[in-house]
Amino acid sequence: MLAADGAGTQHERQVMAKTISEIAEETGYSRTTITMVLSGRASEYRISARTQKIIQDYVAEHGYTINQTARNLKTRRSHTVGFVAPQIANPFFARFMASLEACCRAEGLVLITTSSGEDPALEARALQSLMERGVDGLVLAPCAPRPAAATRKRGRRTPMVLVDRHYPGDSVEAITSDHRENARLLTEAVMASGAERMAFFCGHPDNPAIVERIAGFREAAGDGENARVLTADDDSAAAGETMMQVLLADGGELPTALVCSSLLVLEGALQCLKQARSVVPPEMIIATFDYDGFLELLPNTVIVIRQDEAGLARAAFRSIAAQIGGRPAAEGTRTIVDAELVHLNATA
Missing domain, CATH: 3.40.50.2300 (Response regulator)
Known part of the structure; x- marks a missing residue:
């Protein structure tokens, strides 16, 4: 049984989407020309209407995908953020994670989450693994005091923010309740x-x-x-x-x-x-x-x-985004997010 043309064609475009290099090879135009057309800058570079149409028609038929590996190498960004939580089973951290993921998604980033189980050795291993994967930033709810150089890789410090907990003497910005x-x-x-x-x-x-x-x-x-x-x-x-x-x-x-x-x-x-x-x-x-x-x-x-998990997540994401953009917070900064006192089932 054949699928309807629209559904089948759309599925094929998603599966077989082309990279810039593949589009350039199959249309005969340079990678630069393809990039200018796809980024909406064709007129700026005086690319003819005919060339634009050929490229756009090809992309409409075959689709287009970013070569993420090449993009990462060029920009030195992975477009990922790592989060190490003590316990995902804790409803507070589960809700914080969901809010942080929404912040990342809105900016085109992917959140990678793992748990330390309140074990300092597992926490250190998780941080090292995330840094080896080249995450752009780290969000950590620490379970123990951290070594001073714990977030350095190849001489460069990975942007980091602490949440919920702030051990005395830690110079990394912390986002917590009071x-x-x-x-x-x-x-x-x-x-x-x-x-x-x-x-x-x-x-x-x-x-x-x-x-x-x-x-x-x-x-x-x-x-x-x-x-x-x-x-x-x-x-x-x-x-x-x-x-x-x-x-x-x-x-x-x-x-x-x-x-x-x-x-x-x-x-x-x-x-x-x-x-x-x-x-x-x-x-x-x-x-x-x-x-x-x-x-x-x-x-x-x-x-x-x-506690305001969404507010804490937004503040943590703002800190990470600022650091990625070259605007780190002052050492030892602690940002307080207000919480709410709630009475439930109180009898009159």
């Missing part, structure tokens, strides 16, 4: 909702974002026995489960508010609590960083710091 202030506001909102005993579950306490969140929590709640901080080495649902097991093993009353440093930690903590007590007490106030739809399904009062 983690300390957001934690203070979240904790004050929890206390204003009637919480008398709080437990703050924190994954990866060496992460500078978590260090700042703990500081903000302490600033609002103090360091008494009714404002307890529990930590685990990694940011994961398993870490949340482990911290809840520690809390339950201590006996005594449950806290009237559970505050978690991430959605992954909250997920594990609530699963563990439900398995141990059959139900998450509906009177317990739940507070966390970052929003997800499942929070709307909880019967509890839920208070959330909702």
